Structures are given as structure tokens and as C-alpha cells.
Amino acid sequence: xxxxxxxxxxxxxxxxxxxxxxxxxxxxxxxxxKFYAYKLTSSKSILSDALESIINVLxxxxxxxxxxxxxxxxxKEHPYxxxxxxxxxxxxxGGLVFFAALTxxxxxxxxxxxxxxxxxxxxxxxxxxxxxxxxxxxxxxxMNIGIKYxxxxxxxxxxxILSDVWTTVGVIVGxxxxxxxxxxxxxxxxxxxxxxxxxYEGFKIVREAAASLIDxxxxxxxxxxxxxxxxxxxxxxxxxxxxxxIRSGRYHHIxxxxxxxxxxxxxxxHLETNKFEQTFIRxxxxxxxxxxxxxxxxxxxxxxxxxxxxxxxKEAFSWQQPFTVESLISPVEPAEYYTSAT
Numbered sequence: 001x002x003x004x005x006x007x008x009x010x011x012x013x014x015x016x017x018x019x020x021x022x023x024x025x026x027x028x029x030x031x032x033x034k035f036y037a038y039k040l041t042s043s044k045s046i047l048s049d050a051l052e053s054i055i056n057v058l059x060x061x062x063x064x065x066x067x068x069x070x071x072x073x074x075x076k077e078h079p080y081x082x083x084x085x086x087x088x089x090x091x092x093x094g095g096l097v098f099f100a101a102l103t104x105x106x107x108x109x110x111x112x113x114x115x116x117x118x119x120x121x122x123x124x125x126x127x128x129x130x131x132x133x134x135x136x137x138x139x140x141x142x143m144n145i146g147i148k149y150x151x152x153x154x155x156x157x158x159x160x161i162l163s164d165v166w167t168t169v170g171v172i173v174g175x176x177x178x179x180x181x182x183x184x185x186x187x188x189x190x191x192x193x194x195x196x197x198x199x200y201e202g203f204k205i206v207r208e209a210a211a212s213l214i215d216x217x218x219x220x221x222x223x224x225x226x227x228x229x230x231x232x233x234x235x236x237x238x239x240x241x242x243x244x245x246i247r248s249g250r251y252h253h254i255x256x257x258x259x260x261x262x263x264x265x266x267x268x269x270h271l272e273t274n275k276f277e278q279t280f281i282r283x284x285x286x287x288x289x290x291x292x293x294x295x296x297x298x299x300x301x302x303x304x305x306x307x308x309x310x311x312x313x314k315e316a317f318s319w320q321q322p323f324t325v326e327s328l329i330s331p332v333e334p335a336e337y338y339t340s341a342t
Contacts, residue, residue: 034131045170045190056164066089098198145158
């Protein structure tokens with residue numbers, strides 16, 4: 001069996017560690033500020049915002065632990081590495097977000113029926129607005145790091161921080177309306193809206209984590225693979241199909257069937273496909289490995305094969321079939337259809 005080709009892209013654990021650490025420190029400070037604002041005002045919408053911020057503290061704390069585990073190399077017990085722990089972490093975080101949403105809805109519903117008073121609205125507004133501005137900057141920073149370095153956990157962290165910004169905006173609007181109208185119930189209603197939005201965000205995080213855990217097909221990732229296959233294509237790589245990807249955090253395991261000229265010896269096929277793999281993985285966006293299963297051409301691709309001096313060619317080369325997402329994910333190569341039809 002051919003040895004897997006390793007993707008040797010740069011490691012970004014240090015940057016991710018700093019991102020998590022920054023998120024944790026800032027989130028602790030903002031949590032303290034929001035609870036202080038709640039103590040000043042007794043606002044239930046501010047309380048709901050503060051409860052949500054507890055998740056902002058837990059997420060980077062769990063992320064630091066996950067980062068330590070995920071960076072461990074593959075071993076006998078974990079031949080595909082430890083990267084899927086990131087998705088498990090995201091699922092837990094999404095569940096915590098959803099639980100916080102239920103708590104907020106319960107508390108705000110209770111106070112909506114019982115009534116209460118709000119004090120020092122102006123000071124509370126100032127504190128909450130400042131916390132929201134800091135959260136906005138932090139959220140975009142963490143989100144960009146997660147997208148750039150393909151970290152599911154960091155993206156989940158950034159998404160939640162940004163959702164916290166929108167809930168903070170809702171809290172501010174509610175408090176402004178309370179200040180203008182004097183209707184305290186608006187504050188509780190704002191808290192309920194925060195809870196609903198937060199619950200939806202938690203559900204989305206769990207859904208995305210579950211999709212990654214069971215290796216649901218990622219259309220954007222397949223588009224990237226198709227583009228790189230086309231960009232790095234060499235003569236003799238005739239057709240690729242049955243492409244599958246196991247995502248394990250920042251480490252991807254790709255396997256596919258590649259059609260090569262049937263007259264190639266095992267040694268030549270090994271050498272040429274390795275050239276193709278090396279040029280492909282040089283440009284791939286994350287770390288990982290790629291395996292190719294070799295299929296003979298069966299002289300069924302002559303019109304789309306540009307290999308020069310082919311001794312078994314039955315038809316002149318006329319055009320080259322580009323690799324597409326549809327052709328890559330197809331479990332059966334066209335030549336098999338030809339064989340079954342004869």
C-alpha cells in the first residue's frame with residue numbers, strides 16, 4: 001500500500017493559544033462589568049446578557065483544554081489523531097448556550113408576571129454599551145482567526161461572542177425604551193428576546209458540530225479540492241472520483257480513486273500520482289494526508305486524456321474534462337458504466 005502523503009503546512013497552535021487566552025481574559029472582565037451593571041440597575045435584560053457572558057468565559061477555557069488534546073499526534077489507539085475533540089467541544093459549548101437561553105427565558109418570564117423596578121439606567125446603559133463594543137472587536141478577531149486557520153472551536157467561540165453583541169444591542173434598545181416610556185415590562189420582554197436569539201444560536205452551533213463529527217459533506221471544502229485538483233493537474237491523471245474527506249479538526253484525511261493509463265507499471269503510477277499529490281497538498285489549506293486508489297483507464301477516456309505517445313490510444317485527444325464537485329463525489333467512474341453496458 002502506498003504511504004500517505006502528509007500535508008506539512010505551518011502549525012498555528014501558538015496563535016490559537018493566544019486567541020483563546022485573550023478571549024478568556026476579556027470575557028472574565030466583561031462578565032464582571034455586566035454583573036456590576038445588573039447590581040446597579042436590577043435590570044433583567046442585563047442579567048440575561050450577563051448569564052450569556054458566562055458561556056463566553058467557559059468557551060475559551062474549554063478551548064484551551066481541547067487545544068492541548070487536539071495537538072497530540074496520531075497513535076496506536078487513535079490512528080486518525082485527536083482533532084475531532086474540537087467538534088465535541090463545540091457541541092458542548094452549543095449545548096451550554098442553549099441551556100443559558102432556557103434559564104434566561106424562565107427568569108424573564110417570572111419577573112414579567114411579578115414586576116420589579118429598575119434603577120440607575122444611565123450608568124447601566126454606559127457599562128453595557130462599553131462591554132458590547134469590546135465584545136464586537138473581540139468577536140471579529142476570534143472569528144477571523146477561526147476561519148483563517150480552519151478551527152471549528154474558534155469559529156464557534158467567535159460566533160457566540162458576536163451573537164452576544166447583538167443581544168447586548170437588544171438590551172440597550174430595551175433599556176432606552178424603558179427610560180423613555182417608564183414601562184419596566186419592556187426590559188423583561190427584551191430579556192426574553194435575548195433568550196430566544198441565544199437559543200437559536202446554540203442550536204446552530206450544536207448542528208454544525210454534529211455535522212463535522214459525522215463527517216457530513218462540506219460543499220465549500222469540496223469546491224476547494226476540485227479547484228486545487230484542476231490547478232495542479234498533470235498528464236496521466238485522467239479522472240478522479242469517489243473522493244471523501246474525514247475532518248479531524250485542522251487535520252484532514254482525503255481518499256479518492258484516480259484513473260491512470262492502464263499500461264503504466266506500478267512504479268510509474270506510484271511516482272506520477274505522488275507528484276500530483278505533492279503539488280496538491282502544497283496548496284491545501286490545512287494539515288492532513290491523502291490516499292489515492294488507482295484505477296486503469298480501460299481505454300475509455302482517450303478523447304479526454306492528454307497523455308502524449310500513448311501506445312494503446314483508440315481515439316485522438318480532443319478536450320480535457322475538468323474536475324468538478326459532482327464528478328469528484330461520484331462513487332462510480334464513467335468507465336464502469338461503459339463496462340456494464342457492454
